[in-house]
Amino acid sequence: MLTKLKHHAGKWTLAAALGLGMASSASAVDLTMYYPVAVGGPLTKVVDGMVEDFEKANPDINVNAIYAGNYNDARIKALAALQSGEPAQTSVMFSIDIYELIEQGAIVPYDDVVETEEEKAWLNSFYPALMENGKTQGKTWGIPFQRSTIVMYYNKDAFREAGLDPENPPATWDELVEAGKKLTKKNGDTVEQWGAMIPSTGYPYWMFGALAMQNGQTLMNSEGNETYFNAPATIEALQYWQDLGNKHGIMPSGTIEWATLRQNFLEGKTAMMWHSTGNLTAVKNDASFDFGVAMLPAQKRRGTPTGGGNFYIFEKSSPEERKAAIKLIRFLTEPERTAEWSIGTGYLGTGPDAYATPELTQYVKDFPPAAVARDQLEFATAELSTFQNGRVRKLLDDAIQSVLIGDKTPAEALDSAQKQADRLLKNYR
Amino acid sequence: MIRRPSQSHIHGWLLLMPAAVFLIAFTYYPTIATLAKSFFSQGNAIKPSRFVGLENYEYLLTDEVFWKVVGNNIIYAATTIPISIGLAMVMALWVNGKLPFKSLARMSYFTPTILPMIAVANIWLFFYTPDIGLIDQVAGVFGISGHNWLGDPDTVLGCIIIITIWKEAGFFMIFYLAALQTLSPELEEAAKLEGAGRWYYFRRVIFPLLMPTTLFVLINAIINSFKLVDQLFILTKGGPDNSSSLLLYYIYEVAFSFLDQAYASTLTVVLLIALAVIAISQFVFLDKKVHYQ
Numbered sequence: 022m023l024t025k026l027k028h029h030a031g032k033w034t035l036a037a038a039l040g041l042g043m044a045s046s047a048s049a050v051d052l053t054m055y056y057p058v059a060v061g062g063p064l065t066k067v068v069d070g071m072v073e074d075f076e077k078a079n080p081d082i083n084v085n086a087i088y089a090g091n092y093n094d095a096r097i098k099a100l101a102a103l104q105s106g107e108p109a110q111t112s113v114m115f116s117i118d119i120y121e122l123i124e125q126g127a128i129v130p131y132d133d134v135v136e137t138e139e140e141k142a143w144l145n146s147f148y149p150a151l152m153e154n155g156k157t158q159g160k161t162w163g164i165p166f167q168r169s170t171i172v173m174y175y176n177k178d179a180f181r182e183a184g185l186d187p188e189n190p191p192a193t194w195d196e197l198v199e200a201g202k203k204l205t206k207k208n209g210d211t212v213e214q215w216g217a218m219i220p221s222t223g224y225p226y227w228m229f230g231a232l233a234m235q236n237g238q239t240l241m242n243s244e245g246n247e248t249y250f251n252a253p254a255t256i257e258a259l260q261y262w263q264d265l266g267n268k269h270g271i272m273p274s275g276t277i278e279w280a281t282l283r284q285n286f287l288e289g290k291t292a293m294m295w296h297s298t299g300n301l302t303a304v305k306n307d308a309s310f311d312f313g314v315a316m317l318p319a320q321k322r323r324g325t326p327t328g329g330g331n332f333y334i335f336e337k338s339s340p341e342e343r344k345a346a347i348k349l350i351r352f353l354t355e356p357e358r359t360a361e362w363s364i365g366t367g368y369l370g371t372g373p374d375a376y377a378t379p380e381l382t383q384y385v386k387d388f389p390p391a392a393v394a395r396d397q398l399e400f401a402t403a404e405l406s407t408f409q410n411g412r413v414r415k416l417l418d419d420a421i422q423s424v425l426i427g428d429k430t431p432a433e434a435l436d437s438a439q440k441q442a443d444r445l446l447k448n449y450r
Numbered sequence: 451m452i453r454r455p456s457q458s459h460i461h462g463w464l465l466l467m468p469a470a471v472f473l474i475a476f477t478y479y480p481t482i483a484t485l486a487k488s489f490f491s492q493g494n495a496i497k498p499s500r501f502v503g504l505e506n507y508e509y510l511l512t513d514e515v516f517w518k519v520v521g522n523n524i525i526y527a528a529t530t531i532p533i534s535i536g537l538a539m540v541m542a543l544w545v546n547g548k549l550p551f552k553s554l555a556r557m558s559y560f561t562p563t564i565l566p567m568i569a570v571a572n573i574w575l576f577f578y579t580p581d582i583g584l585i586d587q588v589a590g591v592f593g594i595s596g597h598n599w600l601g602d603p604d605t606v607l608g609c610i611i612i613i614t615i616w617k618e619a620g621f622f623m624i625f626y627l628a629a630l631q632t633l634s635p636e637l638e639e640a641a642k643l644e645g646a647g648r649w650y651y652f653r654r655v656i657f658p659l660l661m662p663t664t665l666f667v668l669i670n671a672i673i674n675s676f677k678l679v680d681q682l683f684i685l686t687k688g689g690p691d692n693s694s695s696l697l698l699y700y701i702y703e704v705a706f707s708f709l710d711q712a713y714a715s716t717l718t719v720v721l722l723i724a725l726a727v728i729a730i731s732q733f734v735f736l737d738k739k740v741h742y743q
Contacts, residue, residue: 211596
């Protein structure tokens with residue numbers, strides 16, 4: 022509340038300072054924007070700072086940027102605000118919420134809002150892989166803002182100790198198993214160091230999207246009304262994941278906790294881990310050993326899903342407000358600000374021009390792991406996103422977990438998940 | 451001064467009004483709205499909500515996840531309730547006796563209660579973490595190899611149950627302690643004069659006199675066994691494969707992750723009915739066994 026007051030007070034002084042001579046306060050546009058932060062506190066300051074810069078550059082637009090918790094909270098809050106008639110013109114929300122938002126009639130496509138050729142060109146200035154989760158039905162609904170991919174962190178010291186080349190991390194599934202076997206250290210029955218860990222709580226479907234893509238299979242179509250959970254390549258991918266624990270013994274069997282995995286890696290309990298690029302800065306700050314970051318290994322090809330949040334424009338907004346929202350979004354996704362954002366967080370720069378800025382060029386030069394996620398974008402695909410997203414995601418999550426804990430075979434679990442997903446999605450075809 | 455009856459009626463109703471307004475706004479209206487909603491389909495911009503009768507309930511009968519969480523919840527209730535009440539009673543008797551550092555012992559038993567559940571869950575998350583967690587490190591000293599406590603469907607619900615007992619027993623202890631302090635010391639003296647042993651004294655005197663407290667604690671414990679799901683958000687999110695999911699957590703998932711308020715209402719109605727049946731049967735059957743002084 023206090024911060025809100027301060028915020029308002031700040032705005033009034035700002036408005037007073039800038040607006041004394043301007044009698045055009047009647048034409049000022051108020052924008053309300055919700056945004057989530059999925060990786061921790063100080064980022065809200067970065068966003069607030071950028072919004073303030075925008076207000077300075079555009080005195081006729083007032084932006085009320087509201088931090089709304091994690092992705093789930095942000096969606097609930099924004100939708101609740103819209104339903105209760107509270108104004109909200111734009112928000113950052115989970116990129117995979119797109120179908121849900123379309124179905125609720127909550128958002129408008131950018132194609133209906135942009136006017137000039139220049140603005141249309143702007144729509145095409147982002148990495149295509151990051152646009153996949155924002156496009157459907159031939160239109161663009163989401164603009165990438167805080168986006169990530171999965172990368173493989175590995176312990177170079179452990180690699181040296183096991184007689185592996187620390188500059189040559191495993192690049193294929195077979196190499197991963199081979200290296201994993203060398204890296205798994207046992208003392209009697211107790212494993213002192215595991216070869217690799219892939220987290221399977223929290224977002225199992227996300228990790229699985231990477232394995233499936235590496236086996237040449239996407240999990241759904243771009244209309245969001247069909248899933249490919251029981252395609253042969255999908256089943257193979259889940260079999261491989263289960264084998265890592267049960268057959269090859271390089272990963273603990275059962276599920277692996279998302280939240281404590283980073284700690285496992287930092288304490289040397291696993292030599293490799295798959296995790297979000299969002300962890301890069303934290304690992305960099307806390308690792309007591311030499312670590313490396315690599316692209317995920319390939320089977321038929323390399324692959325990873327993207328993740329993170331997009332900008333949406335809400336349907337309940339006037340033409341002026343939409344124009345102002347576009348201005349704001351363009352401002353926040355300018356290369357310089359994207360570069361600043363990427364350095365501060367570990368999130369991806371959203372377009373090639375961000376990596377061309379002097380700041381990010383220098384940062385990548387000093388800290389090469391920061392470039393891995395960008396280079397991997399070439400092989401990236403959309404994160405699992407369909408109509409009835411919450412339910413469909415849970416079907417896949419449960420199937421994955423039931424296989425990893427040994428209750429079901431991959432074919433059984435995925436067949437059943439596919440059947441139930443079909444039942445949910447057939448109304449949308 | 452003599453009032454006419456109608457006047458005192460108005461007076462009574464006015465006194466009841468503040469409480470009644472809140473109860474209606476936050477309890478009865480939501481209950482009725484939930485019940486009504488459970489007979490409608492989930493609407494959206496393309497398909498508006500429509501009356502579907504018992505369709506949501508039919509789906510519930512075929513919903514495997516629902517039956518699994520009901521089973522989990524029954525196990526959860528059947529273990530957390532008696533164990534935490536039993537422990538609470540033992541702890542209360544212990545810290546009520548003559549004991550050096552009595553207040554310290556009381557405080558340490560009560561500490562888990564004052565910690566927020568979310569904080570507790572974050573601490574326990576690192577207790578349970580395989581290999582690097584506290585439990586595995588202690589076990590490692592004795593040569594027992596690590597176990598994936600939260601990742602194994604056979605142990606995960608047990609882990610959740612232990613946290614709940616740890617958290618609740620201290621809370622219930624406070625009620626027992628208060629009750630024990632109201633017992634007249636003459637009872638103990640009389641029992642001693644009659645030559646009653648400590649166990650006999652507990653069984654025949656203390657335990658019956660604690661019954662009103664036990665009833666109160668029992669009701670609380672039962673409500674909590676359906677209500678306390680905060681730890682799941684941090685520890686397991688109901689996984690692996692719903693092995694640790696409880697009814698209320700599933701309702702949350704359906705309502706806010708699946709955005710299906712119609713089905714969430716249906717599940718809520720089932721939960722309400724279950725709780726109502728338990729509460730009524732408690733008051734009908736158990737009340738006879740309770741002796742109020």
